[in-house]
Amino acid sequence: MPLQEILLHKMANFRLSSKKEVVQAQEAAMQNPEMFWSSYAKESFHWFTPWDRVLDYDFHKAKVSWFEGGKVNITVNCLDRYAQTKPNARAIVWEPNNPEDEGIVYTYAELLCAVNKMANTLKQQGVSKGDRVCLYLPMIPELAIAVLACARIGAIHSVVFAGFSAQALAARINDASCSLVICSDGANRGSKVLDLKSIVDEALQSCDCVSHVLVVKYVGLDSHWVEGRDIDLKPLLTNASDVCEAEVMDAEDPLFILYTSGSTGKPKGMLHTTGGYMTYTAYTFQNVFQYEEGDVYWCTADIGWITGHSYIVYGPLLNGATTLMFEGVPSYPDYGRFWAMIEKYQVNQFYTAPTAIRALAKASDSLVDDYDLSSLKVLGTVGEPINEEAWQWYNKRIGKEKCPIVDTWWQTETGGIMISSIPGSTPSIPTFATQPMPGIQAQLMDDKGQPVQNKEASGKLCIGFPWPSMARTIYGDHQRYIDTYFSAYPGYYFTGDGADRDDEGNYRITGRVDDVIIVSGHNLGTAPIEDAINEHDLIAESAIVGIPHDVKGNALCAFVVCSGDGEQVTLSEVNALISSKVGPIAKLDVLYMVKGLPKTRSGKIMRRILRKVGQGQFTNLGDISTLLNPDVVDSIIQTVRG
Numbered sequence: 123m124p125l126q127e128i129l130l131h132k133m134a135n136f137r138l139s140s141k142k143e144v145v146q147a148q149e150a151a152m153q154n155p156e157m158f159w160s161s162y163a164k165e166s167f168h169w170f171t172p173w174d175r176v177l178d179y180d181f182h183k184a185k186v187s188w189f190e191g192g193k194v195n196i197t198v199n200c201l202d203r204y205a206q207t208k209p210n211a212r213a214i215v216w217e218p219n220n221p222e223d224e225g226i227v228y229t230y231a232e233l234l235c236a237v238n239k240m241a242n243t244l245k246q247q248g249v250s251k252g253d254r255v256c257l258y259l260p261m262i263p264e265l266a267i268a269v270l271a272c273a274r275i276g277a278i279h280s281v282v283f284a285g286f287s288a289q290a291l292a293a294r295i296n297d298a299s300c301s302l303v304i305c306s307d308g309a310n311r312g313s314k315v316l317d318l319k320s321i322v323d324e325a326l327q328s329c330d331c332v333s334h335v336l337v338v339k340y341v342g343l344d345s346h347w348v349e350g351r352d353i354d355l356k357p358l359l360t361n362a363s364d365v366c367e368a369e370v371m372d373a374e375d376p377l378f379i380l381y382t383s384g385s386t387g388k389p390k391g392m393l394h395t396t397g398g399y400m401t402y403t404a405y406t407f408q409n410v411f412q413y414e415e416g417d418v419y420w421c422t423a424d425i426g427w428i429t430g431h432s433y434i435v436y437g438p439l440l441n442g443a444t445t446l447m448f449e450g451v452p453s454y455p456d457y458g459r460f461w462a463m464i465e466k467y468q469v470n471q472f473y474t475a476p477t478a479i480r481a482l483a484k485a486s487d488s489l490v491d492d493y494d495l496s497s498l499k500v501l502g503t504v505g506e507p508i509n510e511e512a513w514q515w516y517n518k519r520i521g522k523e524k525c526p527i528v529d530t531w532w533q534t535e536t537g538g539i540m541i542s543s544i545p546g547s548t549p550s551i552p553t554f555a556t557q558p559m560p561g562i563q564a565q566l567m568d569d570k571g572q573p574v575q576n577k578e579a580s581g582k583l584c585i586g587f588p589w590p591s592m593a594r595t596i597y598g599d600h601q602r603y604i605d606t607y608f609s610a611y612p613g614y615y616f617t618g619d620g621a622d623r624d625d626e627g628n629y630r631i632t633g634r635v636d637d638v639i640i641v642s643g644h645n646l647g648t649a650p651i652e653d654a655i656n657e658h659d660l661i662a663e664s665a666i667v668g669i670p671h672d673v674k675g676n677a678l679c680a681f682v683v684c685s686g687d688g689e690q691v692t693l694s695e696v697n698a699l700i701s702s703k704v705g706p707i708a709k710l711d712v713l714y715m716v717k718g719l720p721k722t723r724s725g726k727i728m729r730r731i732l733r734k735v736g737q738g739q740f741t742n743l744g745d746i747s748t749l750l751n752p753d754v755v756d757s758i759i760q761t762v763r764g
């Protein structure tokens with residue numbers, strides 16, 4: 123092997139443990155990304171057959187493939203190899219909603235058996251490679267097991283967060299033409315029991331593609347049962363064999379679809395494939411969290427979101443880690459629950475969202491001080507910008523100023539962490555995600571659509587070169603994939619985020635620059651919420667904007683125009699409507715009834731004006747002379763002031 127290749131191979135396979143190594147890895151991945159990622163992929167995983175070609179891409183057509191021709195199964199790399207080498211090591215540790223109830227531990231050997239049983243059950247139901255399976259489950263072990271079981275047999279999982287409404291669930295099931303749904307009768311959420319099965323029943327009234335529903339009888343609700351369609355999962359699992367050969371997948375065969383909000387009403391089914399996703403999630407998990415053998419790692423996300431896919435299930439298991447999975451919420455039975463769990467399980471790496479940190483910081487500090495948090499080594503945050511106050515609280519109160527904080531910036535579309543500090547090697551800087559990971563060619567674009575030349579700058583964040591775990595398409599709509607991500611800046615992937623960069627090249631994400639609002643870490647497109655509001659009989663049109671909120675990051679503020687004079691609508695009735703159409707995760711905090719919405723001459727709502735007025739800024743609204751109806755602005759200000 124030539125010296126250059128040997129060096130690159132080394133760079134790709136070192137755990138990053140010094141500033142020098144990070145710089146070397148970044149340089150190696152920049153010089154020769156193909157060799158960098160192929161070295162890591164070859165060294166780190168079992169492949170049935172090596173690939174024919176490392177990378178093929180054309181950003182203008184939004185075509186990307188990594189390791190094509192390589193044959194692999196991600197579950198062999200997550201499970202079988204550890205079930206052989208360390209069968210009794212803990213893979214998943216599950217903590218139930220109620221702290222009085224018993225948790226469950228799955229060793230690697232046990233998890234492999236459980237996944238195989240589920241995989242054989244899916245096969246018995248006629249599911250085969252390439253079929254889509256919808257998972258609508260709470261955070262119980264069956265969810266992680268079902269995800270892996272789909273991957274075992276080459277079925278494409280589409281996990282829908284169990285907080286979406288029947289209508290939102292139906293839209294996702296139909297978009298992917300899922301043939302099977304796995305759900306539970308219900309879910310425990312703090313002191314509440316949620317009925318999930320009836321949501322599935324309602325959704326399936328408009329889904330002809332689904333032939334069967336496998337139901338985990340979990341909370342003991344007396345669910346409605348559709349004979350011939352609904353099947354009790356437990357007896358099937360009991361009788362299924364725990365041996366199931368892994369399907370041989372091409373590296374570019376689809377692994378999963380995961381929906382994310384867009385600026386039009388229809389959710390975008392981001393399609394991720396097998397080999398590249400496996401490579402990048404494993405690499406980033408190892409380096410960003412600095413996981414060491416025997417550590418206990420905990421990510422508080424739900425598997426219904428990408429963070430749960432990549433950093434509860436796949437990334438940790440690919441590294442043979444112990445991953446803690448929690449059914450409940452941070453506030454139950456009180457706001458000390460997270461800290462109690464860190465003490466109980468001696469958690470070493472803890473990964474959560476700014477909205478949780480802000481809510482926890484508001485609770486009494488004595489709830490933190492009651493617990494021993496000395497096991498912690500690394501703290502992580504993800505999902506939205508973290509404000510300085512929350513960062514400092516996290517650092518002092520939870521990390522005792524001894525744990526590096528990784529502020530990880532990434533997206534459903536990117537599959538894995540794109541920008542983050544590396545604990546022990548590169549510094550954490552409050553409110554900065556800091557440095558792109560090796561192989562990530564971040565770029566800021568100016569208003570003219572050109573890359574900004576200065577190091578210290580602000581702009582729209584783009585990525586100039588493919589990375590292994592990027593989404594390959596929007597399921598069933600490649601043109602929309604091109605239009606959304608590859609058209610604004612030809613030759614680049616556009617993230618939809620704005621960012622600042624300091625003179626050392628550290629990135630600080632400032633937020634969305636499109637019609638997506640992040641509320642409590644959930645991405646909400648304005649369009650589906652406005653569509654729901656507009657279904658109200660008395661409402662003619664509406665516009666929603668995000669306004670700052672000290673716990674949620676952003677709150678939703680709606681401006682609605684009623685169809686007739688003197689008509690009144692209430693916040694609670696509009697929220698009930700949104701809840702039924704979108705789900706309880708979307709709720710308005712404020713609603714203003716106004717006479718009209720500010721519109722451009724082409725009929726587009728000028729949201730920047732509404733955003734400012736909604737925040738209580740009534741002057742310096744920018745140029746409003748181009749509006750079709752400039753006088754409406756004054757009347758909106760009067761309403762908000764009043």
Ligand code: PRX
Pocket residue numbers: 382428429503504505506507508529530531532533534535555617618619631632633634640643644645
């Ligand atoms: O705006 C960015 C924000 O979350 C968006 C992606 O949301 P989603 O696809 O739901 O994935 C969230 C979990 C990976 C991004 O476009 N975002 C994510 N992480 C950060 C962030 N904003 C600032 N700082 C972050 N660390």
